[in-house]
Amino acid sequence: MKHDPEFDIVVWGATGFTGRLAVEKLATRAQSLGDLRWAIGGRNKAKLEALRAGLGSAAADIPIITGDSHDVASMEALAARTSVVCSTVGPYALYGSELVGACVRAGTHYCDISAEPHWIRKMMDAYEAEAAETGARIVHACGMDSIPSDVGVHYLQQRAEQLYGKPCSRVKMRVTEMQGGFSGGTAASLLHGTEAGRTDPSIGQAMTEPYYLAPEGHRQGPDEPDNMRSTKVEYDEDVQAWTKPFFMGPMNSKIVRRTNALLGYPYGEDFSYNEARVVADGLSGRIKAKAEALGYVAFLSAVASPPTRSLLKKYVLPGSGEGPDQETRESGQWKVVLIGKTDDGTTVRTFVGGEGDPATDSTSRMLVESALCLAQDADKIPVGGGSWTPAAAMGDLLLDRLTTYAGMSFEFGPSSTDAGRS
Ligand SMILES: NC(=O)c1ccc[n+]([C@@H]2O[C@H](COP(=O)([O-])OP(=O)(O)OC[C@H]3O[C@@H](n4cnc5c(N)ncnc54)[C@H](OP(=O)(O)O)[C@@H]3O)[C@@H](O)[C@H]2O)c1
Numbered sequence: 001m002k003h004d005p006e007f008d009i010v011v012w013g014a015t016g017f018t019g020r021l022a023v024e025k026l027a028t029r030a031q032s033l034g035d036l037r038w039a040i041g042g043r044n045k046a047k048l049e050a051l052r053a054g055l056g057s058a059a060a061d062i063p064i065i066t067g068d069s070h071d072v073a074s075m076e077a078l079a080a081r082t083s084v085v086c087s088t089v090g091p092y093a094l095y096g097s098e099l100v101g102a103c104v105r106a107g108t109h110y111c112d113i114s115a116e117p118h119w120i121r122k123m124m125d126a127y128e129a130e131a132a133e134t135g136a137r138i139v140h141a142c143g144m145d146s147i148p149s150d151v152g153v154h155y156l157q158q159r160a161e162q163l164y165g166k167p168c169s170r171v172k173m174r175v176t177e178m179q180g181g182f183s184g185g186t187a188a189s190l191l192h193g194t195e196a197g198r199t200d201p202s203i204g205q206a207m208t209e210p211y212y213l214a215p216e217g218h219r220q221g222p223d224e225p226d227n228m229r230s231t232k233v234e235y236d237e238d239v240q241a242w243t244k245p246f247f248m249g250p251m252n253s254k255i256v257r258r259t260n261a262l263l264g265y266p267y268g269e270d271f272s273y274n275e276a277r278v279v280a281d282g283l284s285g286r287i288k289a290k291a292e293a294l295g296y297v298a299f300l301s302a303v304a305s306p307p308t309r310s311l312l313k314k315y316v317l318p319g320s321g322e323g324p325d326q327e328t329r330e331s332g333q334w335k336v337v338l339i340g341k342t343d344d345g346t347t348v349r350t351f352v353g354g355e356g357d358p359a360t361d362s363t364s365r366m367l368v369e370s371a372l373c374l375a376q377d378a379d380k381i382p383v384g385g386g387s388w389t390p391a392a393a394m395g396d397l398l399l400d401r402l403t404t405y406a407g408m409s410f411e412f413g414p415s416s417t418d419a420g421r422s
Pocket residue numbers: 013014015016017018019042043044047067068069070088089090091092095113114115141142143144145146183184185186187188189319320321322323358359360363
């Protein structure tokens with residue numbers, strides 16, 4: 001590991017939609033931390049200066065680092081100057097690889113909000129072994145994909161162990177509330193995945209194979225392949241409502257399964273996990289769930305077809321730097337429930353929730369706390385260098401930060417047993 005770099009954290013991609021939010025959050029956090037040494041980075045100096053000017057006097061002296069994501073030398077210079085890089089430059093498959101490589105070689109910790117499993121696997125395959133040698137902790141998926149799922153399951157399983165002496169062999173996450181919008185980078189990632197998927201079969205494979213992100217030799221288990229175009233709706237007795245597929249489910253599930261394998265199967269080797277979105281009860285709930293599921297698949301078809309894709313790009317989807325307005329960001333909120341079952345029929349629940357628009361405001365808070373955790377809790381993090389998930393690397397340390405500073409809550413709910421049901 002290198003000694004005493006100039007910065008604790010560099011926010012790379014500070015001028016993007018999520019990058020700006022992350023910078024604002026970190027500027028606020030830095031005021032109470034006092035001695036945090038941080039900088040903002042991107043490719044456009046004038047934009048970075050304008051961003052810094054808008055942060056107020058407390059951040060007036062924040063250093064600016066410029067470079068281009070494709071320029072290996074500038075990525076290496078960036079990685080050499082800091083303990084942690086927090087990157088919001090995406091689509092990561094287009095702009096992220098050189099930076100991950102530079103961080104790995106420099107022994108610099110790294111976190112991002114990528115939700116592109118094909119690229120995450122590419123980074124794991126290329127750099128995991130070297131990161132173990134240099135000490136760089138590489139942590140992808142530190143946003144709405146996939147912290148609520150990953151840290152939520154970690155929390156639920158710990159409580160199950162404490163109360164019943166065993167983990168839940170089956171856990172399902174049900175999204176009960178999710179209000180908000182999405183930003184240009186998310187749209188760009190979807191468009192890029194769709195376009196590149198026409199010639200690169202690994203992109204489709206990454207979405208469907210349930211254990212695609214598990215370490216080599218651990219890519220099997222009880223869960224079925226994911227179907228990104230499923231319109232299946234189901235009545236879920238545990239939430240007493242109709243559910244539809246949750247579009248983030250395939251990504252989140254792969255991260256949760258990776259955590260289990262990375263940590264030596266604390267959730268069990270037969271651990272099974274899935275996610276769905278709760279719609280409503282009754283016949284109207286069933287009709288609504290089906291209509292929404294069909295609507296999402298129609299949207300994916302429109303994205304896949306070149307003529308409608310260009311119309312969506314031109315008239316509907318946000319561009320780079322664009323996203324929901326302040327009111328949407330601040331009034332947004334989300335809630336999920338994790339329902340776990342032990343082999344002997346005990347059901348346990350955990351409620352996870354967050355303030356702010358999930359894909360932008362809440363995501364930027366999660367990312368900032370992940371970066372702070374990597375920087376400030378470096379000596380307490382129980383794992384060394386490597387390619388980690390949020391829960392596998394940071395577990396309880398991150399959970400404490402999310403509840404204290406990121407507007408998130410994790411609550412253990414009432415348990416029940418099959419025998420106790422009427
Ligand atoms: N996991 C989640 O929950 C979640 C939520 C939101 C977003 N995301 C992901 O986060 C990423 C960013 O999203 P966003 O909406 O914030 O994107 P955005 O607004 O388009 O910002 C992209 C950033 O990348 C920079 N950039 C582009 N090309 C570059 C290059 N060659 N060198 C250096 N910088 C470059 C842009 O710089 P300029 O400002 O100079 O153009 C900008 O700062 C996307 O991949 C998105 O999918 C994930």
